Amino acid sequence: MRTFILVALAATGLALGSQSCSKSSDDQAPAATSFDRKAMLTNLSTNLILPAYTSFQTTAVNLDAAVTAFNTTPDAAKLTALQSAFQAAYKQWQATSAYGFGPADQANLRVNTNTYPADVAQINTNISSGTYNPTLLANLAAKGLPALDYLLFGVGTDNNAILQQYTTDSKAANRKTYLAALSTELKTNITTVVNAWNSGYTATFLNATGTDVGSSTGQLVNQLDYDVDVFKNYEIGIPAGVQSMGTAYPEKVQAYYSKMSVQLALLHIQALQNIYLGKSAQGDGLGFDDYLTQIGAKSSSGGSLNDVIKAQFATATAKLQTLTDPLSDNIKTNQGAVTATYTELQKLLVLLKTDMTSSLGILITYGDNDGD
């Protein structure tokens, strides 16, 4: 036994000597303090998530009604009204896309609503054949807002030409039918999600107060990170050629035909920031900023992580503001400014996905772990 103890002591000393000299953070590392996650979830669901879904539902209902009105008597005034109903829906989607969990996940809301660039060939095939199967994978890029963007802004060089596609064109009737199918599908999908929240999911959401993958905080953070990633890649990076050896694809921007990509991107980053801050029409409630402040999360410089994240939101927004619509032209004339914006979004992603998640001790992966 004594030998054992001696060996143990020697080994202990050896290990201490080898490990104790290094430390990974200073003495003011995050202090353990409590934060009321349920109160944050309540604020986010009551004042941000549900209002976002219902507002998008309203815009989708309006859009569908505008399509019906236009289809009945397709004229210039109805077209303009329809176009603005569409723009309202696309703008509201920017504040809705981040909530891709729960019922929205089950309804595949994100991909069904906003898979772009639109597949023009597939759209035209569907119109010509007069058949459309919404469950077909190939139709993901032939439906939702991007397809409507093409149908309402892209089928002609101006509104006169566009109108002809719905009046004198040989496929006018089919095109109207397709338009109606898409706007109805959009309305149905978001209604399914709103109904699910109103009939039980809200309680489920509020009661999953843990921090693992399936918890509400975990899902929110995961989807927020995912949405920032989609934002930086699809709205900015891919069109700017970041992922294609520098070859730009201007036509791959969001809302290519209605030419409001930058406008939407600004609304999008504003919405993401509001989620982070817990900020809504009801004021600045509990959000991740408060959570990080409460637990004393630090950035790599030793300062407050919350300050760094807020500053990065501001920097990225400022960069986005230097861009102009149509973004597709801006990419051709000033690719550098667009890639510079991309870089700032990348930094924002790191802060949210790595710094914030790790400070909060949120698990972002399924599977067992032993802590590395």
Next chain:
Amino acid sequence: MATSVKEKLSSFFIGQQHIAPLAVFRIAFGSIMLLSTIRFALKGWVYAFYIKPQFHFTFYGFDGVKPLGATGMYSLFGLLIISSLLITIGLFYRVAILTFFLCFTYVELIDKTTYLNHYYFVSILSFLLILVPAHRYFSVDVLRKPRLAVTQVPAWTINLFKLQLLLVYFFAGLSKLNYDWLIAALPLKIWLPANSHLPIIGSLLTQLWVAYAFSWFGALFDLGIGFFLLWEKTRKPAYAFVVLFHLATGILFKIGMFPYIMIAVTPIFFSERTHLQIIDFLRKLLPEWGIRSRETRRIYQMPVVQQKLIWAVLGLHFTIQLLLPFRLLLYPGKLYWTEEGYRFSWRVMLMEKGGTAFFYVKDPTTGRQTEVVNAQYLTSLQENMMATQPDMILQYAHFLAREYEQKGIKNPIVTAESYVTLNGSGSRLYIDSTINLANEEETFDHKRWILPFRQ
């Protein structure tokens, strides 16, 4: 003194002991593995970890280990389930345990993304179980061939498991003796408050002193528990601590089957009397087995050559076990940051580490560069694990180099920008983002392109 030590040593190794502990251990191991494997399959992880990914992070030197495709992987898990069952009931034991060891270890070697210390532990236990006659008592094999039955086995066949368990706990404890764990109470200071939603203890977990108490208790528990289990006088309370400690960690952290495996296998430390009582209890559950009649003492005979061979294997095994956790001393830098010498050393739940990695491929002839969409090649689990581990970053970079060569880019330059945070330090650049990883080779040497961890 000298003679008593010698006697103790000799009784520890070659003294005869009742085989009951070994039989109970076999049943415990087999049944927990059965549960474990079924759980793994039911969670859909066979697909998520071994079928879905198109790229796998193999272990250095085991590049040839490839997944077997959907049919192959499910068959492999089927074999694991069957062999676990056979081990439990002790039927065709030698074949079953060998099959289990080979299949399990094969699966573990496919991808280091899913490396867990307790999988390594399972591989080791199943390897050691190959070497002992755990089926020679209270087993279907004995029913089938009564001549196999023995009651006495050399003590080493049982004690080697105690030694293995002692090493696991002790090294786990040693690894906790560092600044972060003891003085800063990290990462528990981050992890415990994340559990504040738990009933009753939730509010306690947000208290700073609780993080310190858990850290210090955890370290002392790991360091001491093996010895307290060995010592007869403290054995019972020690096992009670084992159960409580592991159940608590099981509730607080997503560590899967590990707590239950430890609870199932540590009873090996108990006396043969206790194990005979366990077997009597099991007999009552299986009435057709009948009450244990008066046993005729039958000593297990192992050919001298075979015994010497096994001893040599065990000598080598335990030497490696003793030395491997110390290989970190051969590497410069902070262990948690570089992770050089981190695996296979019973370092469990020691750090909160996260990262995001961006990879770039540059065509040297045109000078044009592209960012890689990692999700195109990796699952999110792989991507997350890779971002914080240099050897995986390098493997992925080499994969990208091959991929882009096939796309027609000659000698592509692959660089990585990974931002990593360790124990709430805030993310910082992890590796030198100017280094062409395509030109770096994987070796056991220190990777110079890992940036030092600065405060």
